[in-house]
Amino acid sequence: MKILIVLTLFINSAYGDVTLDQLLDKIDNVYRSKSSSSTMIMKIKTPHWERVLEMKVWTKGMEKTFITIISPKKEKGVSTLKKNNEMWNYFPKVNKVIKVPASMMMGSWMGSDFTNDDLVKEHTYRHDFTHKILKKSKSSYTIELLPKKSTVTVWGKIQLVVDALKFIPIKQDFYNEKGTLIRSIMFSKIQKINQTYVPLIMTLKSHNKPGNETTIEYKDLKLDVGVSDGVFRMNNLKKRR
Numbered sequence: 754m755k756i757l758i759v760l761t762l763f764i765n766s767a768y769g770d771v772t773l774d775q776l777l778d779k780i781d782n783v784y785r786s787k788s789s790s791s792t793m794i795m796k797i798k799t800p801h802w803e804r805v806l807e808m809k810v811w812t813k814g815m816e817k818t819f820i821t822i823i824s825p826k827k828e829k830g831v832s833t834l835k836k837n838n839e840m841w842n843y844f845p846k847v848n849k850v851i852k853v854p855a856s857m858m859m860g861s862w863m864g865s866d867f868t869n870d871d872l873v874k875e876h877t878y879r880h881d882f883t884h885k886i887l888k889k890s891k892s893s894y895t896i897e898l899l900p901k902k903s904t905v906t907v908w909g910k911i912q913l914v915v916d917a918l919k920f921i922p923i924k925q926d927f928y929n930e931k932g933t934l935i936r937s938i939m940f941s942k943i944q945k946i947n948q949t950y951v952p953l954i955m956t957l958k959s960h961n962k963p964g965n966e967t968t969i970e971y972k973d974l975k976l977d978v979g980v981s982d983g984v985f986r987m988n989n990l991k992k993r994r
Contacts, residue, residue: 773886773896777879779920780913783951785812785874786976793820793969797865800964806863817985818873828863832990835873843990850990859907866936866957866967876904882911893917908935919943919950934960947976 784791788811795806807824818835822828830845840853853860858870870876878884882898889895898911909930914923925938936959940952951974959965983989 773884774879776894776915776920777877777884777896780915780922781815781874781877781879783921783949784971784974785814786947786949788813788978788980789974789976790978790980791974792972794972795863795865795867796968796970797863798964798966798968799962804864811980811984813980813982813985815874815877817982819984819989820872822863831863833862833869833873834985834987834990835875836985838875840869840873840875841987841990845991848991850987855905858905866959866962866965867969870906876906878911878913881906887912889917891917893923916950921950921952936960942970944974946974949976951976 790811791809793808793810795808797804797806805825806822806828808820808822811819816837819832820834821832822830830843832843834841834843838855840858841850842853843850853869858875859868861867862869862872876882878898881904882900884896884898887895887897894915894917896913896915898913900906900908907929908927909932910928912926912928914925915921916923921943922938922940924940926934927936927938929935936957939956939958940954941956942953943950944953945951951971953971953974955969957967957969
């Protein structure tokens with residue numbers, strides 16, 4: 754029994770042995786590190802229309818995120834701020850800051866297939882889900898994540914496939930409470946930044962909305978850069994850029 758526990762808790766990789774908790778911490782922070790700044794291109798595709806958003810993103814740990822759209826002109830200035838467990842959206846056309854309630858964290862962000870929580874990461878896999886390894890090989894691990902009772906989410910289960918050598922996600926499958934596969938996120942275009950491997954492209958395909966697909970590509974991603982706390986102030990939402 755003790756041998757089985759050791760095999761379950763410790764994972765061999767190019768970086769040495771880590772626990773499953775440590776691995777999930779790395780996955781939660783893959784795009785963030787201690788701080789980050791980037792430009793993101795979001796391409797939203799449905800059977801009826803397509804659009805592309807370009808945005809600037811700054812993060813500090815898991816607690817702070819600031820996103821502002823820089824193009825197209827129609828959405829320019831729309832901004833999102835997340836601090837700890839609170840989130841606000843600013844809409845320049847009506848000059849209003851609207852707080853996003855916890856019940857809306859799983860709602861669509863800017864009409865995409867990504868949710869508010871996907872963009873600002875209110876939940877973490879390590880702390881908000883129970884987890885166990887379902888399958889493992891030399892190249893990858895499949896991990897089952899079940900939400901804790903205190904976690905507000907629409908997902909009944911998430912299956913996460915992780916590259917065993919690079920500590921990066923390969924694929925995520927999201928199931929509803931009935932066990933139906935609702936959406937999948939694939940990760941590609943791997944690049945090494947500050948000794949850390951990062952997938953620069955995330956492609957989300959919706960299984961219950963055929964033809965819906967949203968792709969996010971990171972441009973100029975910088976990790977562990979000096980990001981001022983002033984970026985995450987409420988009055989920064991309304992600033993013109």
